[in-house]
Amino acid sequence: MLFTRLLAASVVTAVSGVTVVPPSIWNYSYPWPVQYHSITSQQVNLSMAYMDVASTNTTSRNNNTIVLLHGRNFCGATWEDSARRLSAWGYRVVIPDQIGFCKSSKPPAYQFSLHQLAYNTQSLLQSLGIAKTKILGHSMGGMLGTRFALMYPNAASHLMLANPIGLEDWKSLGVPYRPIDLLYQDEQATTYTSIRNYQQATYYVNTWKPEYDVWVNMSLSLYQTPVENQVFMFDQARVVEAILTQPVVYEFPLVKARTLVLIGTKDNTAIGKGWSPPDVQKILGNYSVLGRQTADAIPGAALVEFEDLGHAPHIQDSERFHKALFSWLDKSDW
Numbered sequence: 001m002l003f004t005r006l007l008a009a010s011v012v013t014a015v016s017g018v019t020v021v022p023p024s025i026w027n028y029s030y031p032w033p034v035q036y037h038s039i040t041s042q043q044v045n046l047s048m049a050y051m052d053v054a055s056t057n058t059t060s061r062n063n064n065t066i067v068l069l070h071g072r073n074f075c076g077a078t079w080e081d082s083a084r085r086l087s088a089w090g091y092r093v094v095i096p097d098q099i100g101f102c103k104s105s106k107p108p109a110y111q112f113s114l115h116q117l118a119y120n121t122q123s124l125l126q127s128l129g130i131a132k133t134k135i136l137g138h139s140m141g142g143m144l145g146t147r148f149a150l151m152y153p154n155a156a157s158h159l160m161l162a163n164p165i166g167l168e169d170w171k172s173l174g175v176p177y178r179p180i181d182l183l184y185q186d187e188q189a190t191t192y193t194s195i196r197n198y199q200q201a202t203y204y205v206n207t208w209k210p211e212y213d214v215w216v217n218m219s220l221s222l223y224q225t226p227v228e229n230q231v232f233m234f235d236q237a238r239v240v241e242a243i244l245t246q247p248v249v250y251e252f253p254l255v256k257a258r259t260l261v262l263i264g265t266k267d268n269t270a271i272g273k274g275w276s277p278p279d280v281q282k283i284l285g286n287y288s289v290l291g292r293q294t295a296d297a298i299p300g301a302a303l304v305e306f307e308d309l310g311h312a313p314h315i316q317d318s319e320r321f322h323k324a325l326f327s328w329l330d331k332s333d334w
Contacts, residue, residue: 021105023047026225028218031080034103037124041099042110048124049103050096051076053083057090065092065130067121069148071139071165072239073199073219075102082136082314085322089329094133096124098144100235102222108231112242114147122152134158134329135257138314139165139269140239146248149257158332159257160325163267163311167290169247174280175272177244183237190223190233192216203312205266212315243271252297259301260328262321263291264309302328 021044023036036047055064066086068079076095083093097104098117121144125133135156137145142164149156171177196216200208222232270285288305295303304324306313314321 018045019043020045021047021107023049024103024106024225025228026103026222028075028077028103028221030077030103031083037096037127039099039120039123041116041120042107044107044110046099046105046107048096048099048105048120049076050094050124051083052128053087053093053095055090055092056087064090065094065133067125067133067135068093068095069121069135069137069141069145070095070097070101071141072101072236072243073195074138074141074215075218077102077218078215078315081318082322085326089326091134094125094128094130096121100232100239106228106231106235108234110235110238112235112238114144114242114246114248115151117144118148118151121148122155125155131155132157134160136160136162136325137164138162139311140243142166143243143248146252146255149255150248150251153256156257158329159255159259160262160328161259161294162262162314162321163264163269163287164261164294165243165269165271166248167287167294168270168284169249170244170270170272170284171247173284175244175270175276175284178241178272178275180234180237180241183240184234187223187233187236190220192220195219199312202267202269203310204316205264205308205310215315240271249294249297252294253299255298255301258332259295259298260325260332261291261295261298261301261303262306262313262324263287263303264306264311264313264316265291266307266309267311269311304328 032051032053034049039046039048076097079095086093099120100106135145142161143166149159265288267287268285273281273284295301309316
């Protein structure tokens with residue numbers, strides 16, 4: 001019955017007998033023109049939204065591309081500041097919205113996995129003729145970037161992880177399994193207050209600035225989009241289940257890309273902490289330890305820690321974050 005309701009609420013169409021899920025109807029302004037990569041995945045025709053930002057500095061770094069991977073609670077638009085800086089630094093910047101997120105198709109029936117999302121991302125890059133790239137991922141995007149680098153070592157030359165999730169195996173640490181149906185109920189309870197409270201506690205170290213509200217309202221608008229919001233929430237529930245059950249932490253020693261780990265050590269993010277027993281909650285999400293462990297596990301990785309920042313250091317202190325990022329890029333661009 002749940003699937004029937006989701007199907008009825010979706011904008012699925014059929015063309016010549018082929019199921020098509022068109023791009024999202026979510027009406028949110030992006031800083032650059034949005035393009036769409038058509039992909040047939042799991043017997044459905046889907047549209048993967050992306051922005052392709054050209055370098056504004058043609059004197060250096062020709063043919064250098066960076067792909068920016070968003071977190072679960074963000075979208076491609078959230079990368080605007082970083083993309084402008086990277087473009088001015090001399091990079092072509094590709095910014096996808098993953099399937100199930102933001103402006104991309106939101107399929108009512110889809111098996112989400114990090115492998116599938118990495119495969120979709122590689123499909124986009126191949127369509128653009130990009131054989132090798134640098135990857136910068138935040139939060140879930142960092143976990144996905146790690147999976148991409150593991151699956152496509154010849155395509156990912158550099159890997160930059162900004163407060164990635166997946167630095168520990170939550171289920172092995174005692175996080176109880178939560179079925180997708182219950183995760184869907186969690187998503188349905190989302191409000192402005194719940195989004196802001198979570199971001200204030202984890203992203204910005206219990207501080208708040210008015211400019212952070214734009215990202216709360218962006219996220220909230222996805223939950224309020226007519227027609228497809230129920231499909232979006234069910235997709236998000238399946239994404240959470242995939243993140244919980246598909247750890248990358250054990251494979252960090254296999255990463256071959258040159259890697260930079262950027263960590264706001266005040267971060268306390270841990271998927272499943274909210275429904276875990278108190279004795280499990282207190283051992284999860286200690287980024288002052290997890291950042292160092294991750295950098296030690298990835299061969300040759302560099303580590304930059306921001307001791308006063310939280311889960312979104314690129315937003316909370318953009319100048320300091322990007323200074324560290326560009327310093328490493330300049331040294332590693334050989």
